[in-house]
Amino acid sequence: MSTLTETAAPVATAQGPSLLAVRGVKTYYGNIIALKGVDLDVRQGEIVTMIGANGAGKSTLMMTIFGSPRAREGSISFDGRDITQMPTHEIARLRIAQSPEGRRVFPRMTVYENLQMGASINNFAHFEQDLERMFALFPRLKERISQRGGTLSGGEQQMLAIARALMARPRLLLLDEPSLGLAPLIVRQIFDAIRMLNREEGLTVFLVEQNAYHALKLAHRGYVMVNGVITMQGTGRELLADPQVRAAYLEGGHH
Amino acid sequence: MEVFLQQLINGLTLGSIYGLIAIGYTMVFGIIGMVNFAHGDVFMVGGFIALMCFMILTAWLGLAVIPSLLLVLLIGMILTGLWNWTIERVAYRPLRGSFRLAPLISAIGMSIFLANLVQVLQGPRNKPLPPMIQGNFVLMGSESTTVVLAYKQIVIVVVTVALLIAFWWLVQKTPLGRAQRACEQDRKMAALLGIDVDRTISITFVIGAALAAVAGVMYLMYYGVVSFSDGFVPGVKAFTAAVLGGIGSLPGAVLGGLLIGLIETMWSAYFTIDYKDVAAFSILAITLIFLPTGILGRPEVEKV
Ligand SMILES: Nc1ncnc2c1ncn2[C@@H]1O[C@H](COP(=O)(O)OP(=O)(O)OP(=O)(O)O)[C@@H](O)[C@H]1O
Ligand SMILES: [Mg+2]
Numbered sequence: 001m002s003t004l005t006e007t008a009a010p011v012a013t014a015q016g017p018s019l020l021a022v023r024g025v026k027t028y029y030g031n032i033i034a035l036k037g038v039d040l041d042v043r044q045g046e047i048v049t050m051i052g053a054n055g056a057g058k059s060t061l062m063m064t065i066f067g068s069p070r071a072r073e074g075s076i077s078f079d080g081r082d083i084t085q086m087p088t089h090e091i092a093r094l095r096i097a098q099s100p101e102g103r104r105v106f107p108r109m110t111v112y113e114n115l116q117m118g119a120s121i122n123n124f125a126h127f128e129q130d131l132e133r134m135f136a137l138f139p140r141l142k143e144r145i146s147q148r149g150g151t152l153s154g155g156e157q158q159m160l161a162i163a164r165a166l167m168a169r170p171r172l173l174l175l176d177e178p179s180l181g182l183a184p185l186i187v188r189q190i191f192d193a194i195r196m197l198n199r200e201e202g203l204t205v206f207l208v209e210q211n212a213y214h215a216l217k218l219a220h221r222g223y224v225m226v227n228g229v230i231t232m233q234g235t236g237r238e239l240l241a242d243p244q245v246r247a248a249y250l251e252g253g254h255h
Numbered sequence: 256m257e258v259f260l261q262q263l264i265n266g267l268t269l270g271s272i273y274g275l276i277a278i279g280y281t282m283v284f285g286i287i288g289m290v291n292f293a294h295g296d297v298f299m300v301g302g303f304i305a306l307m308c309f310m311i312l313t314a315w316l317g318l319a320v321i322p323s324l325l326l327v328l329l330i331g332m333i334l335t336g337l338w339n340w341t342i343e344r345v346a347y348r349p350l351r352g353s354f355r356l357a358p359l360i361s362a363i364g365m366s367i368f369l370a371n372l373v374q375v376l377q378g379p380r381n382k383p384l385p386p387m388i389q390g391n392f393v394l395m396g397s398e399s400t401t402v403v404l405a406y407k408q409i410v411i412v413v414v415t416v417a418l419l420i421a422f423w424w425l426v427q428k429t430p431l432g433r434a435q436r437a438c439e440q441d442r443k444m445a446a447l448l449g450i451d452v453d454r455t456i457s458i459t460f461v462i463g464a465a466l467a468a469v470a471g472v473m474y475l476m477y478y479g480v481v482s483f484s485d486g487f488v489p490g491v492k493a494f495t496a497a498v499l500g501g502i503g504s505l506p507g508a509v510l511g512g513l514l515i516g517l518i519e520t521m522w523s524a525y526f527t528i529d530y531k532d533v534a535a536f537s538i539l540a541i542t543l544i545f546l547p548t549g550i551l552g553r554p555e556v557e558k559v
Contacts, residue, residue, distance in 0.1 A: 066446075066447055068443060068446065068447075087446075087451075088443075088446040088447065089446045089448075089449050089450055089451045089452065090449075092446070092447055092448055092449035093449045097447075097448075098447050100444065100447060104441055104443070104444040104447075106436070106437055106440045106441060106444070107440060108436070108440055109433075109436065109437070109440070113433060116430075116433060117433060117434075117437055117445075117448050117450075118448060120430060120433075120434065120448055120449050120450060121448070121449035124430075164448075168448070168449070
């Protein structure tokens with residue numbers, strides 16, 4: 001129960017160049033503005049959490065990083081390289097992987113094939129090895145290996161979406177509400193898995209969550225988004241302790 | 256009985272040709288949700304290319320029948336594939352993301368263009384091909400009727416089956432086929448996983464055209480002629496086959512093709528040959544009304 005083991009160590013966070021740098025990004029849907037100038041950084045080895053109410057623009061940011069929809073203003077760079085105008089599939093090939101909103105598991109492909117899809121950018125080098133890692137992480141997937149994605153339960157789909165993203169051996173993992181619709185036990189399992197991957201393999205993670213308490217506890221740093229702008233940022237602990245954050249995102253929550 | 260058996264053989268032969276064409280309709284529909292009205296004409300172009308190749312190889316270069324057939328298949332698949340690739344690039348891709356009817360109109364335009372192009376190249380009269388593969392097995396014979404299996408029918412069925420197996424393997428077992436299916440199910444997600452969606456769509460057009468080219472070669476072998484207007488009727492029949500089998504379903508396309516082939520030949524034998532096309536087209540109308548998802552189609556395409 002001690003915070004020392006539960007909260008990720010904030011040491012890695014302090015400095016270092018950004019792996020992902022988002023600068024003044026504005027994204028529109030038609031004429032409606034969804035992101036009104038977002039600045040954000042994710043450094044190598046960090047877990048960064050973004051929280052925000054429904055419709056704040058969190059998923060839009062996740063997808064804008066992949067250029068779909070494309071930022072109309074501002075810039076996004078990954079590992080020092082400008083990716084603002086890069087085609088989506090090329091951005092993915094830089095080893096940015098996403099478990100997107102709604103999971104988007106391929107419904108008429110088996111669990112195995114979905115995982116193969118995740119490994120596409122690696123040309124299936126170390127596929128068997130990575131498969132075993134995913135089975136260790138999510139034993140449930142092993143049992144369901146020949147089942148079609150569309151017939152999995154919501155929780156199983158979530159595990160599959162995360163595992164599929166990990167199969168790419170990403171340098172940066174984007175998770176859009178990984179805990180959505182999951183039983184608390186599974187949420188715990190998934191968050192434990194993220195923490196473990198971060199500690200042991202130095203995986204860099206940027207996640208968006210409604211489940212603010214656990215997500216901020218997991219994170220080195222966090223951002224709060226309101227109506228398409230970042231209104232607050234700080235370490236996970238600072239945000240957890242902030243009265244405004246507590247009032248807006250934590251009070252009445254189950255934790 | 257003899258008539259039935261004979262028509263069964265003829266129907267299955269014809270049906271394999273329709274099935275090969277139907278796959279192109281169904282694949283393109285699956286991946287971009289568009290009925291490629293020009294596909295029948297792509298098939299016809301395939302037949303026309305085959306005709307020219309055969310002429311050159313056998314009449315001018317004096318090659319034997321079997322090697323020329325293999326060469327013609329290869330050349331036909333490559334050229335027709337390239338042709339369809341180009342069509343997709345110039346006529347469909349620029350319209351992606353515009354209103355739904357735009358690519359359909361463009362496809363109809365392409366269809367007319369291809370038919371007229373071949374008409375101009377070919378001249379007003381059909382160029383028949385001397386029969387390539389002659390002879391047949393007599394399976395059953397009585398004084399009045401015989402049941403024969405022509406060698407060319409065997410060739411058609413064997414080539415079709417071999418090709419379908421190769422094609423099935425490609426779609427089910429290779430990364431390319433997997434990417435193709437992924438784009439079909441969720442294009443945006445496929446892109447997030449590093450799949451080049453535009454390239455995958457192009458490849459789909461090439462594969463569909465290659466299969467249609469084989470169908471074109473088979474058609475030419477079966478009937479001995481191919482003319483600029485031959486894209487339309489077999490095209491609509493193959494489209495009917497795709498709809499009957501369940502558009503978007505690959506096994507459905509093959510099944511639908513065989514059924515349409517059988518219905519057509521049985522109708523010609525037992526009713527009147529004049530109305531055989533009407534029979535096939537009536538199936539299209541009836542299917543669309545009573546079984547819009549087809550035999551093997553999905554009741555509701557999952558939303559992505
Ligand atoms: N495809 C779209 N077309 C038009 N508007 C959109 C589209 N997608 C999102 N929006 C709008 O953009 C705004 C931000 O949406 P977004 O999905 O990014 O919010 P979110 O923070 O992820 O919300 P949630 O927590 O509910 O997932 C919302 O007002 C939404 O209605
Ligand atoms: Mg969202």
